[in-house]
Amino acid sequence: MVGRLYQQFAITIAISVVLSAFIALSLTPALCTLLLRPSHLKKSNILDRFFLGFNRGFDKFTGGYANAVRRWIKGSHYAVILLLCVCVGAVIMFKKKPSGFIPAEDDGRLYITYQLPEASSVTQSVELMNKLMDIVGKTPGVNHFAALSGFNILNGGANSNNGTMFVMLKPWEERKTPGEKLPGLLNVIRERIARAAIKNANIVVIPPPPIRGIGVAGGFSMQIQQGNTNDDVHQFENVVKKFVAACKKNPAINTAFSYYGAHxxxxxxxxxxxxxxxxxxxxxxxxxxxxxxxxxxxxxxxxxxxxxxxxxxxxxxxxxxxxxxxxxxxxxxxxxxxxxxxxxxxxKPIETAPLITHFNIFRSAEVDGNTPSGYSSGQSIDALRATAAKVLPQGYTYEFSGLSYEEIRAGSMTVYIFSFSIVFVFLFLAALYESWSVPFSVLLAVPISAFGAILTLTLIPPLTNNVYAQIGLITLIGLSAKNAILIVEFAKIRVDRGEPLLQSTLEAVRLRLRPIIMTSPAFILGVMPLVLASGAGAVARKTIGFTVLGGMIASSSLAIFIVPVLFVLFTKWSYGKKQLAWLQEHHAELMEKQSKVEAQNIDPELEYDIEQARQENIASRENL
The missing domain is CATH 3.30.2090.10 (Multidrug efflux transporter AcrB TolC docking domain; DN and DC subdomains)
Incomplete structure (x- = not known):
């Protein structure tokens, strides 16, 4: 399931990047020749005065940013300590943040199922259904519903004491108050049913699964299996009831229920x-x-x-x-x-189970429940495991099904996907820079973005670290690397020419600050529709939006100071003092010959010497 979700994301991003690269390499240069013209701003109108003031202010800001980077480079050990603290903080928050798989969505419908005592008649079932229809019909936010007596949608049982209602809600734009939206509407219906004082009936109000086809309903799903034991259906029923009773004492799974009965x-x-x-x-x-x-x-x-x-x-x-x-x-x-x-x-008369199901060839009973407010599906699964280890006797086992099974199955896959993404980016940068160490100055901007993302999710408790948040983290790998590449690429070209390392880095941060400031806020504004999403799929879009928003803010504010420091440290370690001195010496010789050429109106012999020196410089650098 995770592969299906990532596949859609990957195809969309890949095609968009290919088209963007084609436009940037072909149409954009042509448009530059048509649109860019030398301009001389004057104080003739308000617009010119605004741009003059903006440029002066931005130049001052750029100068202050360059001076701050210079101080960060001098105190590089403090920058490294800060980066380590950011990494440790991100790891701690990822561990503490509740995890999930696919968040519950308000897709405009819900289920109401009930079970009367064993062997209740159809007449009793219809009477209860009429009461429920009266309650649901008067609930704000409900559009219409369909009721079916004798069928339980959760366990598939067709008995006279069961029934199901399929409730369709009003359009999202007509449901304004929290009580008319999920999960508020679920609580409203449950409270109204409780006030109706309906006795001898197990009534459950539960939303459908967020993705159709994965399970029957939302929330967690667990199968209690009768493995190596000879217990009859009555003993099996007692085990299931004890397990459900123990679950209701845990706040993370207090909505657990089971329709299994043997009387x-x-x-x-x-x-x-x-x-x-x-x-x-x-x-x-x-x-x-x-x-x-x-x-x-x-x-x-x-x-x-x-x-x-x-x-x-x-x-x-x-x-x-x-x-x-x-x-x-x-x-x-x-x-x-x-x-x-x-x-x-x-x-002869006996008491037995009206429906006996099997899961993995074992006799089973399904335990379902909706994840309580304030808890994630991952916490519910952990609580179910802990309760099963304490309550289930020897010979009984359990398995997860539906959404819970998919969540457990996808647990380690995200780690592999994230790791492969980092490896692919590293290999590409290593080939681009012809170095195994310089790419780390770019990749170490990723933990800073991840820190901003998980900090944002932590400050918004309703959002969990689910598969959509992980898709946003994958996006941040490329976005944070993009800002770092803007600085590192320019600085490395100047260092390879022989310019001093500190001077090249400061010049890079001065010239590259404007494109970073231009692209980062543009992307932040681009994800605001996801942050402010409403209606169907709003939780998924908000999760991706807030994840990318927090990561980009951290990357645009903190990473632009740490990346230059890391570039200086890794370049010194990679090139060494001798190679840097050699590059600077040859650069000085080349500049001296170039100045002689300019002073003598470009003597052909000196011009030839400069070209030879430039070729030797390039060949020597490649040999080193």
Whole structure:
């Protein structure tokens, strides 16, 4: 499931970047030749005065930023300590921030299911459904609903004591108050049902899954399995009830419930096979006779008057309402003699489970629940595991299903995706800079962005560290690296020419501050529609928006000071003092020859010497 979500994101970003690169390399230079013209601002109008004032102010800001970077470089050990603190803080907050998989969304619908006591009649079920329809119909925010008696959508059971309501809500723009939106509407309906004082009914109000097809409903889902034990259905029911009772004491899973029961009144019918053999009655005829009278038996189809009729044999209602009617049924033996069915069968009343399900071939009971407000799905799963370890006796096991299973399955996949993204960026930068150490000055801007992202999520408790937040973190790898590359690329070109390292770095931060300031706020404003999203899918969009917003703010404010410091440190470590001195010496010689050329109006011989020196400089640097 995580792969499907990441795939959509990856394809969108990849195609956008390819188109952007094509435009930047082809159309943008052509537009520059058409649009860019030398301009001389005058104080003739308000717009010119505004731009003059803005440029003066930005120049002062750039000078102050360059001086601050100079001081950071001198106190580089403090910058390294700050970076370590940021990394440690990010790790701690990632561990403490509740994790999740796919957050619950307000997709405009919800389910209401109920279960009456065992063997309740259809009449009782319909009476309860009428009460629920009256409550739901008067609830603000509800548009319409459909009710179905005798069916439980959560466990798929078709019993007379079950029922389900499918509630459709009003459009999102008509639901303004918190009580008309999920999860507020869920609490409103639950409170109204509680005030109605409906007795002897287990009523559950639960939202559908955020992505259709993954589970039946939202929240957590767990299967209690009867493994290496010979307990009957009644003992199994006691184990499930104890587990659910223990779950309700934990605030992270206090909404847990299970519809498993084993006290439905039934009859155990036994066929006397020895007697059937003596009397010449086929066992299959006995069962077919009971099915035909008590249930129904398909005979055939026949066509009459251009219509096809479906023939089904069944006893009339009066003659199949009581178990005693079995004494009035007859079965034919081999001698074509009709024998009363009561002479071949015996029955007695018992209590049993109306629905027995299996999960991984084991008898199972499903425990569902909605994640309580203030807790994440990851915390609910951890609480279920801890409760199962304490309560479930020996021989019983458990498995997760639905959304919970997908969340556990995707637990380690995000770590691999994030790691591979970092590795790919590192290899690309290593090939670009022809160095294994300089790319670290770019990549170490990623923890700063991650710190800003997780700090933003921590300050907004309703948002969890879910799969959408992780998609935002993957986006921040490229965005934070982009700002760092703007500085590092320019500074490295000047260092390779032989200019002093400190001078090259300060010149890079002066010239590259404007594009960083231009692109970062532009992207921050671009994600504001995600931050302010509402309606369907609002939680997912807000999670991505706030993650990228916090990361970009941290990258634009803190990383622009730490990246130059890291570049200076890694360049000194990578190049060494001898190579830097050699580059500066050759750069000085080249500048001296160039000044002689300019003083003598470009003597061809000196021009040739300068070109030779430049080629030697490049060849020597490549050899080193």
């Amino acid at each position: 439905t009144p039934s009859y155990l019918l036994t066929v006397d096979r020895d007697k059937c053999q003596k009397l010449g009655v086929s066992i299959s005829d006995v069962f077919n006779t009971m099915q035909a009278y008590m249930g129904s038996l398909f005979v055939n189809n026949f066509t009459l008057y251009n219509r096809t009729f479906h023939v089904v044999v069944q006893a009339d209602t009066v003659f199949r309402s009581m178990i005693g009617n079995m004494d009035k049924y007859y079965v034919r033996n081999q001698d074509s003699t009709m024998l009363p069915l009561s002479s071949l069968i015996q029955y």
